[in-house]
Amino acid sequence: MVSNVSILEEKINIHTNYDITLLSPIKCGGKVKYITFPSTLDEVIESIKFSKQNDLKLFILGGLTNTLVLDSGLDGLAISTKNLKGITVKDDVISAKCGESLSHVIQSAINNNLSGLEQLSGIPGTIGGALKGNAGSYNKAISDIFYSAEIVLPDLSIKKIYNSDDLFSYRASNLPKDSFIYSVSLRLNKVDDNKPLIKQREEYILKRKEVGQYDKPSLGCVFKNPTPLSAGLLIDKCGLKGLSYNGAVVSESHANFITVEKNTTANSYLTLANKVREEVFKRFGITLDYEINIMGQN
Ligand SMILES: Cc1cc2nc3c(=O)[nH]c(=O)nc-3n(C[C@H](O)[C@H](O)[C@H](O)COP(=O)(O)OP(=O)(O)OC[C@H]3O[C@@H](n4cnc5c(N)ncnc54)[C@H](O)[C@@H]3O)c2cc1C
Structure with a gap:
């Protein structure tokens, strides 16, 4: 309605x-x-x-x-944020409204001979979500190339923020509480030839395809890595790959992914994730922190 x-x-x-x-x-x-x-x-x-x-x-x-x-x-x-779209490029800075997909931002950067985002190729979602969670892969994170963002604060004022030492940590940002990221600017490196970038982008996406990341719907990694350990490895060592609950399944190809079958509920996903957490704690005494964001009341 x-x-x-x-x-x-x-x-x-x-x-x-x-x-x-x-x-x-x-x-x-x-x-x-x-x-x-x-x-x-x-x-x-x-x-x-x-x-x-x-x-x-x-x-x-x-x-x-x-x-x-x-x-x-x-x-x-x-x-x-799905209708907040638009990308502009000025010299070595690419700026995008928060609802642009990260993939579209990467493609536009490459089209404009800008390098620095290739490693993030294949991460789904928006640039706003990527900034909020400091998304990253292959030793590269948004924080490495972040230049500035326009944010709306809860008092409705608009503020421009720039990169600083305490703004990001592993898969997290420390933006002002309850702020809305309206646009994101990233500073990249200008290159003469974008063909190597195109190739790298394809290779990174292929690597993800080869390990079956897109075969079934998921939310990516459920838990943050308890650095220097790998959450996936701990889950695997508990023998939990394939464990399922009402259509939510601990992925066989990546133990830190939970895939969902048709008609699975969010609460089934969470029940399984909590079970995984419990088992890892029982076996290793390590409490895994959620990487996924959980919204709503259980
Ligand atoms: C197959 C697969 C592979 C993945 N691989 C990776 C990976 O390699 N690395 C990685 O880091 N992640 C990975 N992810 C997780 C996910 O894609 C990223 O975290 C992505 O950046 C989330 O973006 P989103 O737009 O979907 O955010 P959402 O899930 O919609 O939101 C995430 C958080 O950001 C907040 N948020 C979103 N937009 C805004 C905004 N404009 N202003 C303020 N807050 C906002 C939300 O409130 C929420 O708290 C993967 C997911 C899948 C399904």
């Missing part, structure tokens, strides 16, 4: 009781009470304003490729 709610001078479409499975790549999750799909900065601000005026908890949804929304749904207002 869509309702036009007039808020100050702006109008934003607010959908009610929206089914999250329509947005989730693993087709799991309950309903969100209110959701907006802004396509401009003004609409983002109006959405946040609406949540504040109505005392609603705010949820920000990128591609949901690293987020499990529980079956009870979200009691509040979600902002989906």
